[in-house]
Amino acid sequence: MAEAEDIEESLFEAPPLAEQERMVEAILFATAEPVTVAELNARMPHGADAGQALELLRKRYEGRGVHVVRVGDAWAMRTAPDLGFLMRKETVETRKLSRAAIETLAIIAYHQPVTRAEIEEIRGVSVSRGTVDQLLELEWIKFGRRRMTPGRPVTYVVTQDFLDHFGLESARDLPGLKELRAAGLLENRPPPGEALADDADEDGDQTDMFEDED
Amino acid sequence: MAEAEDIEESLFEAPPLAEQERMVEAILFATAEPVTVAELNARMPHGADAGQALELLRKRYEGRGVHVVRVGDAWAMRTAPDLGFLMRKETVETRKLSRAAIETLAIIAYHQPVTRAEIEEIRGVSVSRGTVDQLLELEWIKFGRRRMTPGRPVTYVVTQDFLDHFGLESARDLPGLKELRAAGLLENRPPPGEALADDADEDGDQTDMFEDED
Amino acid sequence: MPDGDADFDTVEARLAAEALIVDVDGFEGPLDLLLTLSRTQKVDLRKISVLALAEQYLAFIERAKSLRIELAADYLVMAAWLAFLKSRLLLPPDPTDEGPSGEELAAHLAFQLERLEAMREAAAKLMARDQKGRDFFVRGIPEDVARVRKVRYTATLLDLMQGYARIRTKDEFRPYAMDRHHVMTLEQALERMRGLIGYAGEWTDLSSYLPEGWETDPARRRSATASHFAASLELAKRGAIQIRQTETFAPIQIRAVPVG
Numbered sequence: 230m231a232e233a234e235d236i237e238e239s240l241f242e243a244p245p246l247a248e249q250e251r252m253v254e255a256i257l258f259a260t261a262e263p264v265t266v267a268e269l270n271a272r273m274p275h276g277a278d279a280g281q282a283l284e285l286l287r288k289r290y291e292g293r294g295v296h297v298v299r300v301g302d303a304w305a306m307r308t309a310p311d312l313g314f315l316m317r318k319e320t321v322e323t324r325k326l327s328r329a330a331i332e333t334l335a336i337i338a339y340h341q342p343v344t345r346a347e348i349e350e351i352r353g354v355s356v357s358r359g360t361v362d363q364l365l366e367l368e369w370i371k372f373g374r375r376r377m378t379p380g381r382p383v384t385y386v387v388t389q390d391f392l393d394h395f396g397l398e399s400a401r402d403l404p405g406l407k408e409l410r411a412a413g414l415l416e417n418r419p420p421p422g423e424a425l426a427d428d429a430d431e432d433g434d435q436t437d438m439f440e441d442e443d
Numbered sequence: 444m445a446e447a448e449d450i451e452e453s454l455f456e457a458p459p460l461a462e463q464e465r466m467v468e469a470i471l472f473a474t475a476e477p478v479t480v481a482e483l484n485a486r487m488p489h490g491a492d493a494g495q496a497l498e499l500l501r502k503r504y505e506g507r508g509v510h511v512v513r514v515g516d517a518w519a520m521r522t523a524p525d526l527g528f529l530m531r532k533e534t535v536e537t538r539k540l541s542r543a544a545i546e547t548l549a550i551i552a553y554h555q556p557v558t559r560a561e562i563e564e565i566r567g568v569s570v571s572r573g574t575v576d577q578l579l580e581l582e583w584i585k586f587g588r589r590r591m592t593p594g595r596p597v598t599y600v601v602t603q604d605f606l607d608h609f610g611l612e613s614a615r616d617l618p619g620l621k622e623l624r625a626a627g628l629l630e631n632r633p634p635p636g637e638a639l640a641d642d643a644d645e646d647g648d649q650t651d652m653f654e655d656e657d
Numbered sequence: 658m659p660d661g662d663a664d665f666d667t668v669e670a671r672l673a674a675e676a677l678i679v680d681v682d683g684f685e686g687p688l689d690l691l692l693t694l695s696r697t698q699k700v701d702l703r704k705i706s707v708l709a710l711a712e713q714y715l716a717f718i719e720r721a722k723s724l725r726i727e728l729a730a731d732y733l734v735m736a737a738w739l740a741f742l743k744s745r746l747l748l749p750p751d752p753t754d755e756g757p758s759g760e761e762l763a764a765h766l767a768f769q770l771e772r773l774e775a776m777r778e779a780a781a782k783l784m785a786r787d788q789k790g791r792d793f794f795v796r797g798i799p800e801d802v803a804r805v806r807k808v809r810y811t812a813t814l815l816d817l818m819q820g821y822a823r824i825r826t827k828d829e830f831r832p833y834a835m836d837r838h839h840v841m842t843l844e845q846a847l848e849r850m851r852g853l854i855g856y857a858g859e860w861t862d863l864s865s866y867l868p869e870g871w872e873t874d875p876a877r878r879r880s881a882t883a884s885h886f887a888a889s890l891e892l893a894k895r896g897a898i899q900i901r902q903t904e905t906f907a908p909i910q911i912r913a914v915p916v917g
Contacts, residue, residue: 251526254509256530258520260796261796292465293465294470294472307793309469316794334780334783338783339779352773354689394788396787404783405779414772420765422757422762475797537808538811546821552817552821564845567824592844592891609813
């Protein structure tokens with residue numbers, strides 16, 4: 230009986246950690262898109278702990294020409310940014326974004342989830358359909374949950390592709406985010422006089438930021 | 444003069460070998476085709492020795508999940524051949540059972556044990572081999588006893604898997620026609636006046652039908 | 658604007674003012690223009706004089722008008738609002754007046770400007786980051802991941818019940834023969850023959866037992882013949898009828914077993 234159990238156990242035993250690390254390495258290496266820990270675990274043998282193997286792998290690649298980077302809840306291998314100069318040949322000329330598109334993208338990233346009306350309030354001009362479409366097409370933004378305010382407007386949030394493109398681990402790592410929040414500059418302050426009417430609307434806005442999206 | 448030469452020399456000094464190795468690593472990783480040593484040298488800073496760096500890199504990746512391999516007279520990085528099995532991604536696609544299959548299954552559940560001819564009689568159309576095979580394959584139905592009638596036709600009954608899937612303790616827990624009607628599941632109202640008679644009819648139907656078989 | 662000239666007494670200021678006017682189309686609305694104007698105050702945005710800014714903006718609008726530059730409506734709306742704000746800021750507060758004070762309105766405008774400025778800086782920082790495909794790169798030769806597709810079929814109890822309900826309701830008002838096109842089952846034939854056989858004291862061709870509408874169409878005829886033949890074998894086995902066939906391929910005849 231004890232023997233049978235032993236056999237069964239060894240049959241389902243996870244491979245050694247070093248081997249798991251090799252597996253994670255191979256999978257991340259082969260895939261251009263970031264891979265989540267859940268996907269890694271699903272592809273690896275039963276009992277493997279991709280998270281732990283990933284941590285080892287990440288350390289191994291520290292300081293190398295290729296890095297293991299975190300992108301949201303996924304992982305990917307990317308060349309070290311300081312070697313970009315070697316790669317000029319590989320550079321893909323991306324469509325230049327308009328100033329409006331860049332600002333809109335930044336507002337979505339820093340204020341997410343954010344409605345079109347809020348973007349317009351911050352920029353002081355209306356947001357053209359084309360600007361949002363362009364960002365959606367690049368898959369840098371996507372629709373978030375609808376805001377629970379009258380009209381239930383859609384919100385926009387940034388995507389994993391956005392994080393991947395700008396080498397961000399998460400939206401929390403946006404440059405200067407903490408300072409902006411501390412300075413109250415990520416608030417959606419209603420104009421004086423409209424305070425009461427708007428308050429009910431926008432309430433909970435900035436405290437919820439990122440929380441319900443992650 | 445000598446000083447100027449020194450400066451010039453250091454300006455064009457090759458980076459340390461470890462740094463060259465990083466460069467080769469990044470180039471091999473990011474380039475879409477295998478790269479020759481000559482191409483590596485052309486892309487790397489003046490004075491670098493790509494061949495030597497490549498040799499170091501190849502050794503570093505020995506036994507890892509990724510190998511540096513020679514492809515003709517060029518070099519590339521590839522996942523280790525023994526990990527090829529990880530490069531399969533299993534996607535499970537969930538599909539709704541066809542209407543014919545659902546109806547056939549329903550008839551078997553309500554009338555079991557039931558022959559193919561009886562299913563056809565109830566459905567009013569012939570039952571394709573494929574439909575029955577699919578249900579057998581799903582292990583939602585199985586063969587029951589042969590009917591003691593001419594031709595000794597096989598009967599079908601539902602399985603424990605079926606009960607598990609639909610959260611039923613037994614096939615007798617299936618709601619009767621009267622309950623279906625009460626729940627609004629009978630979209631078509633029977634012609635007035637026939638409702639009562641039918642109800643009584645159908646209700647006894649599914650409990651008694653073929654009772655003598657089990 | 659009488660003191661407009663005083664504002665533009667240096668060449669530099671004049672050039673700057675002209676640049677603004679020439680570029681009026683380049684501004685993304687009044688807030689953008691206000692932000693640009695506020696930079697001429699050369700102070701931290703938090704210490705900006707909104708009153709001075711309002712005056713700058715109004716002067717700008719006046720000059721644009723005098724140069725017959727078409728201004729979009731929102732520029733004029735902002736001008737009207739800033740004129741109102743200016744009067745609020747300059748006049749002593751009227752205690753009977755409800756609504757926000759001039760200071761509150763000014764503070765909000767300053768906040769809006771500061772927030773827009775902050776977002777512009779954030780956008781610049783974002784674009785200055787290392788970017789994929791420019792500073793860092795993905796694997797150049799992604800390996801094909803073989804996709805193994807597995808199909809799982811599902812159905813809910815509701816599907817099942819609806820399916821069953823559908824069939825049973827269909828039965829309720831449709832004569833079932835209508836649904837059966839070319840198939841006659843053994844059970845069906847047996848049922849028919851049981852009813853008919855009592856009347857068959859004489860040898861009768863089996864084919865004459867075929868029901869109406871099943872004798873002509875070949876598919877229907879084949880099915881009916883087969884099921885009736887099988888049914889008659891069954892009835893013969895039970896001892897209810899007798900069967901005979903005089904020679905190969907001759908008509909098959911049946912009759913009820915004579916009583917007694």
